[in-house]
Amino acid sequence: MTMLPPRRFLPSISLLAAFEAAARTGSVTIAAKELNLTQSAVSRQIRALEEQVGVELFVRERQTIRLTLAGDGYAREIREALRRISSASLNLRANPHGGSLNLAILPTFGARWLAPRLPRFLDANKGITINLATRLSPFDFRLDSLDAAIHFGHPQWPGAELTFLMSERTVPACSPAFRQAHGIKEPADILGLPLLHLTSRPDAWETWFAGNGVAFGSVHGMLFDQFATAAQAAAAGLGVALLPTFLIQEELRRGELVTAVDHEMESAERYYLACPTERLDYAPLTAFRSWIVAEAAASHPVQLTE
Structure with a gap:
């Protein structure tokens, strides 16, 4: 069983919430309004937190505050911890x-x-x-x-x-009109056409061409961060995309996409x-x-x- 740290290293939620709000807004006044407290109450809670951890978290200049270097790093971790506590509580309630x-x-x-x-x-x-x-x-x-x-x-x-x-098996897919317009019959016919790439799979087209015995130089084209948008772009006639067959069954069934050539390839x-x-x-x-x-x-x- 994981042991909790000593109590002196576990400040109360109220102290941490006051500190996080002031750190995020850069203002004790705004933090007080957000927490429905007085300015003096928020200031006292921040002071109490500093005393408990033994570190100065803010530099106080007249009517303004700014985080110290240590306070800035602490604020980032506390913000994430409070988010996780809030998420856990929300899940429990739901x-x-x-x-x-x-x-x-x-x-x-x-x-x-x-x-x-x-x-x-x-x-x-x-x-x-x-x-x-x-x-x-x-x-x-x-x-x-x-x-x-x-x-x-x-x-x-x-x-x-x-x-x-x-x-997973991938297939080059495009719109029916695109395939007909470019007269695609074999893998080499795709080389030189507009190619649609996934940013998460930057070498996919090179692997496909090599696997189908097609010599190539540089392979360029539009970049997408998700298969769904690449599939939509292919269906709209913007080019040919390498797509997993099991994720585009509906588009193939409806005829929005067709296989440019019938050369599937299993992904590594x-x-x-x-x-x-x-x-x-x-x-x-x-x-x-x-x-x-x-x-x-x-x-x-x-x-x-x-």
Whole structure:
């Protein structure tokens, strides 16, 4: 069990709230109004905090205050701590009888694959609430109030255990009019056309051309930070995008997108569920991990033979 630090290093919430408000606004007067206190009360609380931690947090100049160097760093950490306490309290109030799972998702994967399936998990696990937050790259679980994350890449995430979910196949996709206008018949025909790139996968087109035996020089084009916007741009006729087939099924079915050429390629990276090792026994996470592994196996049976 983790031991809490001595009481003298745990100032009260009221002292920390007064300090954070004054640090953020740069004014005792504004902080007092925000907290519905008098100026003298806020000043006393800040003084009491300084005495407790033994460090001067503000430089006082006539009627103004400014953070000391130490105070500035302390304010950043306290602000995040108060945010996490507030978030935990909000989660508890929203779901007093069950557990909450704070899950980081990749935006397009979350919207198109995970969200439609979540009702099944919630129906089977009454009392568990799932809170979703977008994260595009790995982060430090120790500095964030998240219990798990969907990760695409190689099985590397310091301090986390990764559970394999599925592999992925990508295909060059564009609008039907774009394909017809450019007479695309084979992979080499795509070279020189407007290419749409994902910032998170800067070498994707180079890998695809190399895998299809197409010699190339520099590969340029528009940049996008999400698959959804790249797919929309491709459907609008702006170019060809390399997109995961399982994320664009609806666009393909409706005819908004077509495969530029029928040359799929399996990505070297995979989808994983990343869990901090100290949270592996958390009941909502245990239930979710079992469920999402089963869902991934059902939706990608061929890729899950490894």
